[in-house]
Amino acid sequence: MNYRHHFHAGNFADVMKHALLGRLLTALQRKEKGFLYLDTHAGRGGYDLTVAAQGDTLARAPEYPQGIGRLWARPDLPEGLAEYVALVRKFAEQKGAPDDTLRYYPGSPWIAQLLARPQDRLVFCEKQPDERERLDLEFGRAARVQVSALDGYGAPRALLPPPERRALVLIDPPFEAQDEFARVARAVAEGLRRLPSAVYAIWYPLTERARVDAFFAELLALPLPPTLELELTVAGEQSALKMKGCGLVVINPPWQFDGEARRMLDWLAGALAQEPGGRAKSRWLVPERA
Numbered sequence: 001m002n003y004r005h006h007f008h009a010g011n012f013a014d015v016m017k018h019a020l021l022g023r024l025l026t027a028l029q030r031k032e033k034g035f036l037y038l039d040t041h042a043g044r045g046g047y048d049l050t051v052a053a054q055g056d057t058l059a060r061a062p063e064y065p066q067g068i069g070r071l072w073a074r075p076d077l078p079e080g081l082a083e084y085v086a087l088v089r090k091f092a093e094q095k096g097a098p099d100d101t102l103r104y105y106p107g108s109p110w111i112a113q114l115l116a117r118p119q120d121r122l123v124f125c126e127k128q129p130d131e132r133e134r135l136d137l138e139f140g141r142a143a144r145v146q147v148s149a150l151d152g153y154g155a156p157r158a159l160l161p162p163p164e165r166r167a168l169v170l171i172d173p174p175f176e177a178q179d180e181f182a183r184v185a186r187a188v189a190e191g192l193r194r195l196p197s198a199v200y201a202i203w204y205p206l207t208e209r210a211r212v213d214a215f216f217a218e219l220l221a222l223p224l225p226p227t228l229e230l231e232l233t234v235a236g237e238q239s240a241l242k243m244k245g246c247g248l249v250v251i252n253p254p255w256q257f258d259g260e261a262r263r264m265l266d267w268l269a270g271a272l273a274q275e276p277g278g279r280a281k282s283r284w285l286v287p288e289r290a
């Protein structure tokens with residue numbers, strides 16, 4: 001396993017994922033009662049974009065200029081995305097970046113930590129020892145945060161249902177292994193058995209449509225509560241780009257999240273397009289009950 005999120009930090013896929021994650025967390029906070037935020041594949045927590053181009057063995061073109069870089073200075077951010085960029089700015093300030101410099105970018109753990117209330121609890125699972133060490137450095141002393149070496153796919157079995165009986169589970173694996181979609185489906189099945197009312201948000205890359213369709217078929221074979229599929233493509237089907245887009249499956253989306261997400265994605269499709277043919281899509285895989 002040689003995946004490092006560093007190279008991808010702040011790219012278009014992170015923008016979509018983290019902006020929607022922020023809205024999910026905020027929606028769960030409409031209720032006073034605290035909840036568990038479980039990040040099954042947490043990464044290192046936050047990223048210094050100045051090293052985003054340094055690979056383990058190769059130099060790479062950083063991806064954030066085509067992602068957060070496109071939103072950073074926009075004065076016309078719509079609702080949802082304005083809050084997301086404000087969070088990124090808050091993180092940058094905490095890390096000590098000079099005003100208006102896009103140098104630091106928060107991963108999903110920091111997005112959650114910046115929004116969490118005292119009654120919310122955060123568990124971050126990360127398998128890579130050096131990434132987990134960074135997580136420990138960032139959050140080791142934070143109240144209500146636990147950094148865990150648990151295998152992310154086993155985390156739903158180990159940690160659900162939580163005492164709070166409320167949870168948001170982000171499943172965001174590297175999708176390096178051939179069986180990654182199948183492992184996600186099994187983890188979701190286990191999670192649903194243990195806490196059917198939790199919100200599960202599953203990120204996936206749009207590299208091969210057939211694999212995504214097979215994944216949906218696996219999900220639909222489960223006793224699946226209302227489930228929303230959200231997608232953003234930055235190029236058309238025929239593009240040579242390896243990752244033309246990405247998606248987020250949201251099981252048990254909060255009330256009115258579908259409309260909010262749709263408006264955000266429609267705007268992002270324009271702002272983040274890399275080639276003609278990019279678009280936003282949202283559809284219910286399992287519709288909301290009337």
Ligand SMILES: C[S@@+](CC[C@H](N)C(=O)[O-])C[C@H]1O[C@@H](n2cnc3c(N)ncnc32)[C@H](O)[C@@H]1O
Nearest residue numbers: 005041042043107108126127128151152172174
């Ligand atoms: C896409 S990155 C996570 C990015 C992070 N969620 C964010 O949005 O900032 C995937 C991470 O999962 C880690 N990982 C891979 N397999 C894992 C497993 N079985 N359990 C936990 N973490 C794993 C990788 O080391 C990598 O840091």
